[in-house]
């Protein structure tokens with residue numbers, strides 16, 4: 267497979283959507299080798315305990331290190347090659363962007379550690395870092411109850427970049443946030459009918475003039491990006507042309 271992905275979670279059913287559609291097909295065609303594991307497999311007490319009270323006090327519970335240590339030891343036994351990257355969703359992680367998705371899509375093996383409660387005992391990541399690359403990732407500046415939704419987001423963004431997953435690879439470069447699009451947002455898209463509820467499709471798109479269409483689309487992308495995400499608008503560097511290269 268192009269990518270092996272192991273997901274460890276106390277809510278394996280939450281990852282069921284990964285069996286559907288794009289990612290499901292990638293798994294069936296063997297592009298992606300996906301395995302979801304229940305962390306409680308690596309508990310040994312009657313109540314299959316995965317959490318405990320936080321040292322230093324404070325509200326909530328913390329995930330115990332022992333089950334995680336055993337789970338990661340089982341999934342990545344010492345001597346495993348290639349060494350996987352451990353992806354740990356957390357509100358306190360580096361920002362997940364398209365560039366990070368591209369980076370992760372180049373990895374042969376990803377292991378996702380889905381935390382719950384107030385997070386995972388910090389020693390788990392510290393110990394794993396002695397054997398593999400640990401990547402603490404935030405999918406955005408909002409607080410979730412656990413890492414599972416973040417794994418769905420990260421895996422969707424990563425798997426669609428794998429060769430053979432998306433029918434038309436060209437669609438991967440023409441979209442918002444793609445480097446090839448200068449990181450601009452996508453402008454408006456239209457299809458038939460040419461008039462719908464009195465709304466017309468912009469005539470240039472029906473003109474067949476591909477130069478004009480290309481210019482119009484770039485203008486629309488710039489306009490929308492300036493309105494919605496001014497932080498993404500490329501700043502012209504002094505003494506260089508529009509493409510910033512000359």
Ligand SMILES: Nc1cc(-c2ccc3ccn(Cc4ccccn4)c3c2)[nH]n1
Pocket residue numbers: 355356357358380381382383384385386403404405406407408409410411412413414416
């Ligand atoms: N971008 C993100 C990622 C998360 C995330 C990821 C994993 C966990 C495991 C537990 N929690 C709850 C929690 C809430 C408050 C402070 C710490 N943790 C998570 C939240 N929220 N937002």
